[in-house]
Amino acid sequence: MSGTRRVWKLARRPVGEIADGDLVLVEEPLPEPGPGQVLVRVGYLSLDPTNRIWMSDMEQYMPPVELGEPMRGGIVGRVVKSRNSAFAEGQLVAGLGAWTDYLLSDGTGLQPMPEIPGIPVPVAFGTFGVVGPTAYFGLLDIGQPQPGETLVVSAAAGGVGQIVGQLGKIHGCRVIGIAGGPQKCRFITEELGFDAAIDHRTEDVGAALDRLAPDGIDINFEQVGGPIMREVTRRLRRFGRMPLCGLISRYNAKDPMVEEPGFWTLILMRRLTIRGFIVTDFAPRFPEAVQRLAQWMLEGRLKVRQDIRPGLEHAADYVKLLYTGGNFGKLMVEVNAL
Amino acid sequence: MSGTRRVWKLARRPVGEIADGDLVLVEEPLPEPGPGQVLVRVGYLSLDPTNRIWMSDMEQYMPPVELGEPMRGGIVGRVVKSRNSAFAEGQLVAGLGAWTDYLLSDGTGLQPMPEIPGIPVPVAFGTFGVVGPTAYFGLLDIGQPQPGETLVVSAAAGGVGQIVGQLGKIHGCRVIGIAGGPQKCRFITEELGFDAAIDHRTEDVGAALDRLAPDGIDINFEQVGGPIMREVTRRLRRFGRMPLCGLISRYNAKDPMVEEPGFWTLILMRRLTIRGFIVTDFAPRFPEAVQRLAQWMLEGRLKVRQDIRPGLEHAADYVKLLYTGGNFGKLMVEVNAL
Numbered sequence: 068m069s070g071t072r073r074v075w076k077l078a079r080r081p082v083g084e085i086a087d088g089d090l091v092l093v094e095e096p097l098p099e100p101g102p103g104q105v106l107v108r109v110g111y112l113s114l115d116p117t118n119r120i121w122m123s124d125m126e127q128y129m130p131p132v133e134l135g136e137p138m139r140g141g142i143v144g145r146v147v148k149s150r151n152s153a154f155a156e157g158q159l160v161a162g163l164g165a166w167t168d169y170l171l172s173d174g175t176g177l178q179p180m181p182e183i184p185g186i187p188v189p190v191a192f193g194t195f196g197v198v199g200p201t202a203y204f205g206l207l208d209i210g211q212p213q214p215g216e217t218l219v220v221s222a223a224a225g226g227v228g229q230i231v232g233q234l235g236k237i238h239g240c241r242v243i244g245i246a247g248g249p250q251k252c253r254f255i256t257e258e259l260g261f262d263a264a265i266d267h268r269t270e271d272v273g274a275a276l277d278r279l280a281p282d283g284i285d286i287n288f289e290q291v292g293g294p295i296m297r298e299v300t301r302r303l304r305r306f307g308r309m310p311l312c313g314l315i316s317r318y319n320a321k322d323p324m325v326e327e328p329g330f331w332t333l334i335l336m337r338r339l340t341i342r343g344f345i346v347t348d349f350a351p352r353f354p355e356a357v358q359r360l361a362q363w364m365l366e367g368r369l370k371v372r373q374d375i376r377p378g379l380e381h382a383a384d385y386v387k388l389l390y391t392g393g394n395f396g397k398l399m400v401e402v403n404a405l
Numbered sequence: 406m407s408g409t410r411r412v413w414k415l416a417r418r419p420v421g422e423i424a425d426g427d428l429v430l431v432e433e434p435l436p437e438p439g440p441g442q443v444l445v446r447v448g449y450l451s452l453d454p455t456n457r458i459w460m461s462d463m464e465q466y467m468p469p470v471e472l473g474e475p476m477r478g479g480i481v482g483r484v485v486k487s488r489n490s491a492f493a494e495g496q497l498v499a500g501l502g503a504w505t506d507y508l509l510s511d512g513t514g515l516q517p518m519p520e521i522p523g524i525p526v527p528v529a530f531g532t533f534g535v536v537g538p539t540a541y542f543g544l545l546d547i548g549q550p551q552p553g554e555t556l557v558v559s560a561a562a563g564g565v566g567q568i569v570g571q572l573g574k575i576h577g578c579r580v581i582g583i584a585g586g587p588q589k590c591r592f593i594t595e596e597l598g599f600d601a602a603i604d605h606r607t608e609d610v611g612a613a614l615d616r617l618a619p620d621g622i623d624i625n626f627e628q629v630g631g632p633i634m635r636e637v638t639r640r641l642r643r644f645g646r647m648p649l650c651g652l653i654s655r656y657n658a659k660d661p662m663v664e665e666p667g668f669w670t671l672i673l674m675r676r677l678t679i680r681g682f683i684v685t686d687f688a689p690r691f692p693e694a695v696q697r698l699a700q701w702m703l704e705g706r707l708k709v710r711q712d713i714r715p716g717l718e719h720a721a722d723y724v725k726l727l728y729t730g731g732n733f734g735k736l737m738v739e740v741n742a743l
Contacts, residue, residue, distance in 0.1 A: 125667065126674050292669055311673050317666070324664040329463065331630055331662060335649050335681040336464050343673040 072097045075138045075166035075382055081122050083321075084390060089122065090138055090166075090383040098171040099148075106148040107160060107170040107177070110405035111189050112379065113141035113196060114386045114398040115226070116290075116315045123318070128345045137165035143180055143192040144170065145405060154179075159405075161192055166382050168402050183361050188405055193397045194230070194364070194371050195357045201312060201346040202230035203356040206288060207238070208349070209310035209342050214239030216285035219276070219299050223264065224251035224372070225389075226397035227312060230360075231288045232261045233369050240286070243279050245272060245295060247392040254395075259370060273298040286310070292317040297326070303339050311343040315390065372396030410435045413476045413504035413720055419460050421659075422728060427460065428476055428504075428721040436509045437486075444486040445498060445508040445515070448743035449527050450717065451479035451534060452724045452736040453564070454628075454653045461656070466683045475503035481518055481530040482508065483743060492517075497743075499530055504720050506740050521699050526743055531735045532568070532702070532709050533695045539650060539684040540568035541694040544626060545576070546687070547648035547680050552577030554623035557614070557637050561602065562589035562710070563727075564735035565650060568698075569626045570599045571707050578624070581617050583610060583633060585730040592733075597708060611636040624648070630655040635664070641677050649681040653728065710734030 071094050078091045100106045121132045121139050132139050142164035146154045151174050154160060163176035183191055205227075212218060218235040222228045223244025232255060235242040243263045244255040252264035265275040272295055276284070283304035289296050292314035300309060334341065349356070363369035374396040376385050381400070388394040409432050416429045438444045459470045459477050470477050480502035484492045489512050492498065501514035521529055543565075550556060556573040560566045561582025570593060573580040581601045582593040590602035603613040610633055614622070621642035627634050630652035638647060655662075672679065687694070701707035712734040714723050719738070726732040 126671065128674050128676075296669075311669070314670055314673055317670055320666045323666055324668055326662040326664065329655075331634075331649075332652055332655055333464060334679065335652055336466050336683075338466075338681045338683060338686060339679075340681075341672065341677075341679040343676045343678075345674075345676060348676060 070097045071095060072167055072169035073379055075379075077122055077132045077134055077136060077138050079134070080124060081119070085119065085122065085383070085387050087383075092380055092383070097169055100150045100171060103151050103173050105146050105151050105154045105172055105174060105177075107142070107144040107164065107172060108147045109142045109144040109164065109168050109170055109402045111143050111192055111375070112166055112382060112400040112402050113193065114382065114389060114400060115141065115197060116313055116389050118386055119318050119390065125318070128347070137167060139163060140166045141196050142170060143188065143196070143405070144403070159188070161196055166379065168379050185365055186361060189373065189375060189399065190371060191361075193226070193373050193399050195360060197346060198226035198397055199230055199360045200349060200353050200356040201227045202234055203360060204346065204349040204352070205310040205312050205344055206231050206234050206286070209344060210286040210288060210308050212238040212240045212286060215241070217241045217243065217280050217283070218286045218288065219243045219245065219280070219284050220288040221245045221291040221295050221299070222313070222315065223255050223261065224395060225290070228288075228290060229255065229259055229371060229396070230369065233259055236260050237363060237368055243276070251395060254372065258372075267295060276302050283307075288312060289314075291315055301330070301333060303337060305337045307337060307339045309339060309341045311341055374398045375401050377401050408435045409433060410505055410507035411717055413717075415460055415470045415472055415474060415476050417472070418462060419457070423457065423460070423721070423725050425721075430718055430721070435507055438488045438509060441489050441511050443484050443489050443492045443510055443512060443515075445480070445482040445502065445510060446485045447480045447482040447502065447506050447508055447740045449481050449530055449713070450504055450720060450738040450740050451531065452720065452727060452738060453479065453535060454651055454727050456724055457656050457728065463656070466685070475505060478502060478504045479534050480508060481526065481534070481743070482741070497526070499534055504717065506717050523703055524699060527711065527713060527737065528709060531564070531711050531737050533698060535684060536564035536735055537568055537698045538687060538691050538694040539565045540572055541698060542684065542687040542690070543648040543650050543682055544569050544572050544624070547682060548624040548626060548646050550576040550578045550624060553579070555579045555581065555618050555621070556624045556626065557581045557583065557618070557622050558626040559583045559629040559633050559637070560651070560653065561593050561599065562733060563628070566626075566628060567593065567597055567709060567734070568707065571597055574598050575701060575706055581614070589733060592710065596710075605633060614640050621645075626650060627652075629653055639668070639671060641675060643675045645675060645677045647677060647679045649679055712736045713739050715739050
């Protein structure tokens with residue numbers, strides 16, 4: 068094989084929002100796998116809110132991407148050349164790779180991707196790779212939903228949020244989603260079966276919660292942080308749970324958090340549980356999550372909306388959509404036909 | 406029986422610190438128990454930080470004390486007159502009562518108090534009534550201490566704190582206590598066996614923690630809130646736990662809490678668990694706690710220091726000591742000889 072590949076590299080750590088030039092697309096000779104290595108033709112690249120964290124040098128859950136290095140990302144693709152006995156040529160693999168059309172890897176972080184009859188590869192990759200297990204463990208293990216409880220999920224039309232809400236319904240909860248714009252709000256109620264939606268762009272979130280959940284909230288599946296988190300948290304009931312999955316409004320933040328005097332007292336008096344988690348903490352139990360999520364999907368109880376955009380060369384623009392709410396569903400880049 | 410009794414009543418809800426006149430001592434005719442009632446001659450009254458909460462109308466875990474009503478408090482005493490078949494005259498009882506020398510009760514909240522050979526009544530009452538189970542469930546159930554972990558406890562020489570630290574040692578932790586003044590700091594290290602003490606009155610708590618726990622902290626048993634909580638929490642390690650037991654610096658607070666921009670991000674990235682609790686949540690398991698605490702005490706592995714002050718008429722002054730650090734050990738009032 069000869070030719071070139073394209074790789075997005077981190078040129079500069081973003082300050083605030085991701086800016087043009089923070090990532091640069093480099094064309095370079097297609098690498099030849101050495102002993103133990105594989106070359107993977109990337110089909111889809113997953114874009115996730117956590118990408119912004121990896122670009123920064125803030126404290127985080129794995130090492131940040133080094134300057135000058137390929138940008139890290141979840142990928143699915145086919146092995147086109149293998150000098151690693153664990154991977155066969157033609158095999159479908161998925162895992163943590165890079166923003167590139169041809170990934171050179173020693174296999175670390177890559178797993179064979181089982182094809183599930185009835186579930187297309189991009190759906191399986193986009194759902195079972197990261198967002199599905201995140202929703203599954205965050206809601207079921209940490210949130211501990213009980214029938215009749217009220218669940219609020221922010222970023223509700225996003226990759227994780229739409230699954231969280233549907234898992235809440237499967238477990239008998241009343242589900243209120245917070246999303247941006249009427250289209251997303253209609254989607255989560257009409258297509259996904261959430262009980263109610265709050266459009267944070269046009270509605271007073273606190274007033275809407277008072278109206279929709281006058282007796283309070285049992286679970287806050289938190290993905291956003293800032294004022295929306297505050298409005299939901301202060302309405303948590305006794306023994307409420309808050310799986311802290313993300314803080315997308317805070318990753319770029321430089322302003323301090325100012326809480327009302329009684330904020331912490333409320334956590335005490337209502338005996339709330341706040342627990343931060345990262346999906347990789349549950350890695351040994353991924354097969355359990357994938358099996359159950361796939362089953363629900365095949366039964367028609369779990370739907371996902373994906374936002375698949377073409378062209379690796381636009382990845383640095385696409386990723387910005389996550390921080391403005393510009394995507395609608397799980398955001399992925401189609402890099403090559405699989 | 407004839408004569409009078411004295412009762413502290415809540416005349417006014419404190420604003421900020423408890424002031425003279427918020428509580429008033431009333432002398433009234435000794436009541437005669439009606440059907441189903443008992444009269445208890447109170448031996449000891451427990452004074453606890455939560456008393457300040459009950460005096461206020463802030464959101465709390467049981468109804469606040471109503472204005473004009475007897476001030477609520479934990480008591481131990483002897484039944485002197487019983488028209489309730491569950492209680493015999495002469496029997497020792499303990500539970501939630503009032504700040505009085507003779508308690509009239511229908512028995513709600515009172516339990517027979519078993520006498521444990523080798524443990525004096527005030528020690529058993531002061532330890533097993535509230536602070537011991539609080540330390541036991543908060544540290545063991547929520548804190549989940551593992552051998553070799555580092556535990557920090559604030560208000561370390563207080564009723565709960567001294568037990569938390571010793572339970573930490575029994576479970577193989579390295580224990581750092583934060584207390585006010587050299588006498589308390591010496592007490593927790595030299596007499597209770599804590600590994601280190603930080604005097605928050607004279608030391609920079611953050612710098613001391615950096616020196617004493619350079620690799621970070623696994624458990625923050627939080628009782629104080631405010632700047633001390635912040636310094637400990639930001640040094641929690643991955644998967645750190647924070648049993649939130651009290652916020653004594655915040656019950657009177659009117660100022661907002663201002664956290665650095667990355668405070669919540671740290672909870673997420675380090676996968677911290679913050680859980681508020683009130684000891685009554687564990688009421689069904691009190692016998693387990695009392696049995697194990699008593700065993701450790703009889704083995705000499707658990708010591709308690711009590712600060713027993715004479716005279717019901719001074720109770721309103723004594724309780725203020727809790728908020729200035731003026732007590733040294735579990736604070737109680739000796740009301741009558743038992």
